Amino acid sequence: MSNIAEVAVPYAVLALHDDDVEITESNLAAVLSAANIEVDPIWLSLFAKAMTKETVKSLLNSFESAAGSAAPVAAAAAPAAGGAAPAAAAGKKEEKKVEEEEEEMGLGLFD
Numbered sequence: 629m630s631n632i633a634e635v636a637v638p639y640a641v642l643a644l645h646d647d648d649v650e651i652t653e654s655n656l657a658a659v660l661s662a663a664n665i666e667v668d669p670i671w672l673s674l675f676a677k678a679m680t681k682e683t684v685k686s687l688l689n690s691f692e693s694a695a696g697s698a699a700p701v702a703a704a705a706a707p708a709a710g711g712a713a714p715a716a717a718a719g720k721k722e723e724k725k726v727e728e729e730e731e732e733m734g735l736g737l738f739d
Contacts, residue, residue, distance in 0.1 A: 633666070637675050653676045656675060
């Protein structure tokens with residue numbers, strides 16, 4: 629399967645789900661043929677069996693809930709980032725010193 633086909637089949641599944649059309653091999657083939665994309669029939673069969681409306685809905689909900697839970701954390705971290713920038717820079721300097729000392733002592737992977 630080509631790189632385009634690897635991405636096209638899941639997008640076809642999402643397009644069918646978005647339009648409330650049943651995800652079947654023939655519907656997937658119709659969407660892909662309209663886009664002039666050739667895919668091995670085995671992939672259509674696998675995706676049609678694996679991706680039911682409930683499966684796609686639960687996958688989308690899991691992504692949505694994961695993104696929703698990360699948003700408050702990012703928003704809370706944003707104000708703290710202003711004061712933490714100098715401390716983070718100091719931490720990076722310490723890491724460089726430790727790495728340089730390890731290299732000087734011959735503790736590298738290939739020494």
